[in-house]
Amino acid sequence: MALPIPTTLDEITADWLTSALRQSEVISEKTTVLARTVEVLGVGEGFAAELARMHLSYKNGSGPATVIAKIPTSVEDNRNGSELLGVYERELRIYERILGEIEVSTPRLYYGDIEVNPDAASQLERIRKMERLPIWLLRLILWFLIRFNKGKTFPSVLIMEDLSPAEAGDQVQGCDLDRAGEALEAVALLHAATWGDRCPQERYWLVSSAVAPRLFHAGALGARRGFLKNFGRLLSDHTRELYESTRTDNIERTIRLHREVPQCMLHGDFRLDNMFFARDGGFRALIDWQLSSFGPAVSDIAYFICGSIDPGVSEAEIDALLARYHRALESAGVSDYPLEDLHAHYTEQLLLLLARMASVDLLDLGDQDGRGADLVSVWIERLDARMARASSGR
Template sequence: MTAPSIPHTPEDITADWLTDALRSSGVITTSSATSIDAGDTSAGHGFTGRIARLAVTYDSHEKEAPCSIIAKFPSYDPTIRAAVTDSAMSYEREIRCYENLIGSVALSTPRRYYSAHDPESSECILLLQDLAPARFGDNVGSPSREDIESAIRAIAGFHAEFWESPRLIEMDWLPEYAQDADARQRAFRQAIGPFLSTWGKYLRPSTIDLINRLGDSLARIRLQLSRPPRTVLHGDYRLDNLAFDESGRGPAVIDWQAPSIGRSVADMAYFIVYCIDPSERRALESELLKLYHSVLMEHGVGAYDFVSCMEDYRLSIAANMLRTVRVGGTFDYSGDRAQALLRTILHRVETALSDHRVAELV
């Protein structure tokens, strides 16, 4: 069957197009879509793209035919599209993750119904399982201890699955954590001005000084976090990208635009620092990192002691500032929820930078 053309917007998806797409990937075989109602779900949440929920009706019953589908598109904003392409994030990489990686691992993820990418135009589309009525985490809120530990166990198991695996060599489409480190350090320096012009008023002078100093040392730190032992990193492992249900299997993980190969604790530092309020983080941090390390050991990871884990955690707090500054200085955070999200993150990150004396590493 000839692959369907790629629609640019949710409104471009017709019943005939969806039928062809779902049949080409084997999701349906006998039924046909007859109508689609597209609702935008990305307002305030989909910073790097547009997300729509498609309510679909069919001409006949078929067990596997999805009545609700999540459709992901690139951003309409050319500035954001360029930033995604030029940064650690990539629309194409997310599609390749769903096609080649995450469908075969123990980590829970949405089912992929269809995907397509045109490298010449950079147009792409990803059709995914709607996880409703699962409960998504909230980066602005305060997670429960149960959710925190469930998320840590899930990502630790995923990291262990690819820990120094021969499969890493085969994943040549996944970048090294430090790929283009010098170029990204230059991009970080260029983003500092726009970032501080908007968000500097919320930061202490010592934090602003540290951000400026990172402009000369970020490449070195990211190179350190690219040395063995390595695994596959999610790259944006936070509560907004985790869906919890009552199954006890751990959260389903979405948003795979920023994966890479590097030291695993970069994901853990991102999750703990960006998702947990400082007072609770201080009380739980050591215990949570020990939990993470113990799950790695339970899955057969060796030759990675807890002292090394803590050293990598501290480095990762610094390294993750690349994303914070570039995203905060480029993407649209004008909505109320977006403003609350980044201000919450900045408070948490600033406190962690101070608590872990990250300035000593720069």
């Protein structure tokens, strides 16, 4: 019997968990979740979802002492944008159909369900048709959809393995070079397992990161004024100059990177908040697959470095990280991607990131003094530091 899909964390009751965990054979038919207590997680860390650790007790058997529950965010603007991007179905399908087939460490999915948007399968074709529209009209359409799209929302839920006592990364705090290297070696396994001909086939819920370069460019342009108003103080003069240059050449840069570079599956939100590390050292697991796509591997690499590495780290040390990633990629079987190509594509990707960073202004970051605002501020400061490489042509 199909279970109702909870729309709040409070609706994930002990009775509901009993049925869900029995259906997925995590607990036996005789075992009952007797009680659960809720520990809300990730306040200010994620923009598309609400998370909680649920502490469980059982009758007539045993099961996981804790589980992680994930449902869509209740923040309206963020929920609307996430629904438009199809992030909730994407994550569930990736857990169900892809992650079990490739070498990447992730939490076990105990139970997942979603009310599927009946228009989701046709949305990809609509997006491709929108690509033909002029940029000014795309900007207007996006602004309207994000601000005034008050249509039906589609509930979803994931119940997952709790990775504790492993420690979650902290993007605001950042990480040292050893931990950064461990993360890059881990994502190299994902990239290598799906490299080139092994890349997953397109589905409506998993598409190329270049499926709509004009649409993404329009979104970034539409957010430009607010971005500069709210975060422009964090940009150096040379980064501002580079930012202005991306207004005209970013679409071609996106197309070029996807045409010239071997494609693979991307995590899409490869940053410290979505990683776990063992307490005694070493990478443990990667979470949150809502923004996954396929495209050039350097997209994940540049995104991580610009979001996690202290501004004081030298470009020589960044080169050492790129070399460490490249060695891991080759060790996993990739032989058609020279290190010098990785360097060149990384520099190109920096400029793409700079242009698209403006899109953070479309998000509801919560309180001005909260973690969401802090996260974006340190991200921009770290990105600004890496722009010296792009401006020097390295």
